[in-house]
Amino acid sequence: MQEQKSKWVKFGAIFAILIMVGSAVLVGLLLTDSGSSDKTTEFPLSDVSGTKANFTFKNAIDGSKYLPEGALNITIQTISPNDVFDQELQTIFPGIEADRHMRVMYSSGYVDYFSLSNGSNASIILNESRPQYDSHEGYNIIFKNPSQRVVAGNPIILASFFNYAIDNSLARKVVDVLSGKSSGSTDFDDILSYADNTEIYNGITMFKASEESNYSKYYQRSSHYENGTFQLETIILNPEMSMKDDIEAFSDNGVESVTVSITENGPAMKIYITGTDYIPFATKANELYNLASNHSA
Numbered sequence: 001m002q003e004q005k006s007k008w009v010k011f012g013a014i015f016a017i018l019i020m021v022g023s024a025v026l027v028g029l030l031l032t033d034s035g036s037s038d039k040t041t042e043f044p045l046s047d048v049s050g051t052k053a054n055f056t057f058k059n060a061i062d063g064s065k066y067l068p069e070g071a072l073n074i075t076i077q078t079i080s081p082n083d084v085f086d087q088e089l090q091t092i093f094p095g096i097e098a099d100r101h102m103r104v105m106y107s108s109g110y111v112d113y114f115s116l117s118n119g120s121n122a123s124i125i126l127n128e129s130r131p132q133y134d135s136h137e138g139y140n141i142i143f144k145n146p147s148q149r150v151v152a153g154n155p156i157i158l159a160s161f162f163n164y165a166i167d168n169s170l171a172r173k174v175v176d177v178l179s180g181k182s183s184g185s186t187d188f189d190d191i192l193s194y195a196d197n198t199e200i201y202n203g204i205t206m207f208k209a210s211e212e213s214n215y216s217k218y219y220q221r222s223s224h225y226e227n228g229t230f231q232l233e234t235i236i237l238n239p240e241m242s243m244k245d246d247i248e249a250f251s252d253n254g255v256e257s258v259t260v261s262i263t264e265n266g267p268a269m270k271i272y273i274t275g276t277d278y279i280p281f282a283t284k285a286n287e288l289y290n291l292a293s294n295h296s297a
Helices: 002-018 060-066 084-090 170-179 241-252 278-294
Strands: 041-044 073-078 098-105 109-116 123-126 132-136 139-145 148-151 156-161 203-208 217-224 230-237 258-265 268-275
Touching: 060 073, 084 098, 109 170, 123 139, 132 170, 139 170, 148 170, 156 170, 230 278, 241 258, 241 268, 241 278, 258 278, 268 278
Parallel strands: none
Antiparallel strands: 041 123, 073 098, 073 203, 098 109, 109 156, 132 139, 139 148, 148 156, 203 217, 217 230, 230 268, 258 268
16 A cells, blocks of 8 residues: 555656646755855744744645735645655755645746644745845745745745746735735636545646637646545636547546546536556546647647
8 A cells, every 4th residue: 555655646746747837847846946155044934023924725725815816827735754845845944844835836936835734943044144034014024045035934935036037026925915915816716616625635736728728727636545546636627629529538438447537517627537556547647637738739
């Protein structure tokens, strides 16, 4: 069972990477740090004065309420102590104990939200002896390096903007939502209204398709349950008839020990792939990804 679970975690990470759009985002593996210095300081985030982030998210349905508008894609993954992602996090926020990670892509950069567990008391690695702040709406936004800002609290929020971005106020936009000055994102409310409201998953990812695609938005949740069952929940919003026909044909092409069910509800087409044997399940799940890719420009 443990071997099978390890295979699923690996598959889930690869599958999430495959369906990302926009800039190359390696979910759960890379957190860019453009600052470098021979001398660094470890500063406790609990020592940051001012208002701090204070909310929880169990999935994308409640997490999206705290995001600035303009999101292009969202990924959420669970984090286990000492896994690869946790080890990477420790090099950026020593002492952090995070159980979930949400990354949100924007045209100007991306924002990472790290949900803390067990009263985690994390620090931040800085190139100065004391942090530099940008005070905004009662929050002290930490200047981590020229292209990254940090908002302390739970979750810890890391805003990174692209070098070419004209607008690098992403962290301020995050704070505007937290403070109530701005409303949270509605970018994926339509497709999320059809998603299962569950906190049992390995990973969730969703994105806006290009204008040339045969659908408008894509959502998937991958789960491995305690009884050994693997499940992939996929929602495709506004699929054109050619895509619907291909999905129906995909479901008719059965694989042993794997079941595929399809339902339509208004503009949403929902597909569940369920199996107890990893290899045929992963094969069928990858087929669905390839099908979606063939309908994307």
